[in-house]
Amino acid sequence: MTLEVGVLGYRFMGKAHANAMARLPMFFPDAPEVERRVLVGRDESALSDAAERLGFDSTATDWRDVVDDVDVFYNLGPNHVHREPSVAALEAGTPVFCEKPLAPTLEEADVMAETAREAGDDVPAGCAFNYRFVPAIRYAKRLLEAGELGEIRQVRGRYLQDWLVDSDAPWSWRNDEEMAGSGALGDLGSHTVDLLRFLVGDDDLAGDIERLSGHLKTFVDERPVADDAGETRPVTVDDAYSAQLEFENGAVGSLEGTRVAAGHKNDHTIEIHGSKGSLRFSLERLNELEVLREGDRGYETILVTDEDDPYVDHWWPPGHVLGWEHTFVHENYEFLSAVADDREFEPNFEDGLAAQQVLDAIERSDERGEWVALE
Numbered sequence: 001m002t003l004e005v006g007v008l009g010y011r012f013m014g015k016a017h018a019n020a021m022a023r024l025p026m027f028f029p030d031a032p033e034v035e036r037r038v039l040v041g042r043d044e045s046a047l048s049d050a051a052e053r054l055g056f057d058s059t060a061t062d063w064r065d066v067v068d069d070v071d072v073f074y075n076l077g078p079n080h081v082h083r084e085p086s087v088a089a090l091e092a093g094t095p096v097f098c099e100k101p102l103a104p105t106l107e108e109a110d111v112m113a114e115t116a117r118e119a120g121d122d123v124p125a126g127c128a129f130n131y132r133f134v135p136a137i138r139y140a141k142r143l144l145e146a147g148e149l150g151e152i153r154q155v156r157g158r159y160l161q162d163w164l165v166d167s168d169a170p171w172s173w174r175n176d177e178e179m180a181g182s183g184a185l186g187d188l189g190s191h192t193v194d195l196l197r198f199l200v201g202d203d204d205l206a207g208d209i210e211r212l213s214g215h216l217k218t219f220v221d222e223r224p225v226a227d228d229a230g231e232t233r234p235v236t237v238d239d240a241y242s243a244q245l246e247f248e249n250g251a252v253g254s255l256e257g258t259r260v261a262a263g264h265k266n267d268h269t270i271e272i273h274g275s276k277g278s279l280r281f282s283l284e285r286l287n288e289l290e291v292l293r294e295g296d297r298g299y300e301t302i303l304v305t306d307e308d309d310p311y312v313d314h315w316w317p318p319g320h321v322l323g324w325e326h327t328f329v330h331e332n333y334e335f336l337s338a339v340a341d342d343r344e345f346e347p348n349f350e351d352g353l354a355a356q357q358v359l360d361a362i363e364r365s366d367e368r369g370e371w372v373a374l375e
């Protein structure tokens with residue numbers, strides 16, 4: 001069975017997912033066969049260059065011509081383009097893989113999750129939280145599920161970038177509330193929230209977040225428009241956010257995300273402390289997991305590159321490290337296999353919605369200047 005795939009978006013994420021699809025037959029021979037059939041975008045000349053480079057058979061400038069004409073639809077466009085094409089595809093019975101955050105607003109995420117529910121489990125609706133597919137994160141999840149850290153007491157997630165530290169860095173859709181929804185909060189915080197939900201969200205660990213206190217900050221109010229000397233546009237989203245969390249089962253947590261942390265390029269760290277030990281993960285050292293078990297005096301650094309570590313047997317011998325792009329190969333493997341078998345895939349639109357509820361609560365808390373409860 002060959003799955004014909006239509007992909008909206010051909011820049012950063014288009015490249016990451018097209019690369020993943022191209023790697024599948026080489027490294028995951030049991031993955032379904034995939035034909036990169038049609039690439040969708042508005043700028044015809046950039047689109048046809050991208051289609052050639054990324055291995056697509058054809059192009060289309062209107063997603064409406066594509067969503068019910070392919071076996072799978074990837075929505076990799078900017079956040080404000082997530083809802084309409086994804087909903088149309090699901091209503092046509094076409095499985096959807098949508099980039100994160102699921103939508104710019106909670107209202108839109110709600111509509112998307114409701115449509116996915118109506119489409120049913122045999123029409124997978126995935127939300128592309130790729131960091132769930134880092135082998136060391138899967139390893140950490142196994143440790144947590146086995147109770148090796150004991151009762152979870154404290155969690156910490158920080159996602160630091162610096163591409164907006166310069167006040168003259170150009171304006172982009174990521175700085176606009178209408179198009180992006182929020183700034184560092186949605187772009188980076190959605191990853192952190194999803195990872196914490198994935199790792200400790202089970203009822204027998206920390207459970208759901210019960211209430212939180214959030215804070216947003218914009219340091220630069222307007223930015224220059226690239227290629228338009230003297231023109232500026234307003235920045236209507238946060239440059240940085242932070243939040244304090246209280247979980248259902250008594251654990252507490254703190255979150256931080258920023259695009260203005262000089263010197264930090266893509267620095268995502270997760271730390272979890274339990275009654276019997278701690279663990280920490282850093283995306284900048286994604287092949288490693290640091291673990292401290294009961295009685296240890298310091299952290300042990302485990303190199304998660306052994307054959308029996310998650311996904312590693314598909315790649316290289318132990319110690320031959322993996323990178324950021326491999327997370328996309330792993331998530332594409334899982335998602336496309338779920339499509340071929342007509343079964344559910346996680347993270348799905350419910351997970352996208354759950355992350356969005358947390359982002360929305362952080363915004364509400366910031367506006368009101370008080371703690372807010374999650375429904």
Ligand code: SOE
Nearest residue numbers: 012100161187188191259266
């Ligand atoms: C830009 O901030 C960005 O590309 C995010 O949009 C991605 O989700 C993250 O993985 C890396 O940084």
